[in-house]
Amino acid sequence: DSGVTQTPKHLITATGQRVTLRCSPRSGDLSVYWYQQSLDQGLQFLIQYYNGEERAKGNILERFSAQQFPDLHSELNLSSLELGDSALYFCASSGRGGVGNTIYFGEGSWLTVV
């Protein structure tokens, strides 16, 4: 158990819909990362927040957005969903941010778009 909690574990939704994935980082961790794992793209970095502020942005679509709240939990919002958005979405956390700090991953949220 990494200490990173993600909900829901599985989600099935229709094209065009919007979903929210939730992440609670390890206790005390200030930095939260979101990654997408799909068959064709592999593991892709989406975005990182540090203590409530956006720190780095990767291959995140404009239809996707994220935020980190004062209690440090984070949400990833996916809208206007397409079939290609079906993937495993990982949240990860680390203490202070920066690649030199070990990043701990949650078990992921499986999203299926039908």
Next chain:
Amino acid sequence: AQSVTQPDIHITVSEGASLELRCNYSYGATPYLFWYVQSPGQGLQLLLKYFSGDTLVQGIKGFEAEFKRSQSSFNLRKPSVHWSDAAEYFCAVGIFGNEKLTFGTGTRLTIIP
């Protein structure tokens, strides 16, 4: 930009046999290197990491990896695999000042009795 190559998509080894999973990276300076393991239905678990210093790194579950700058490699090894080692293994690279990890495409390990 940094990149990671895991040339072996799938490897099958017998239980008790030795294992080596290959990882090559592309980056001009010394990167931070990681190996993660993903068991079916599970998240990614960090096996080991290399930042600097001793080029032979020991990790959890009996794994080790060796950083070879001349070959731009960071291969993962285990002297004797167990059936529970069956999983997907990912090599990742990070660079100082950049928050993201770049992952390889993964190597799926199958263990046969």
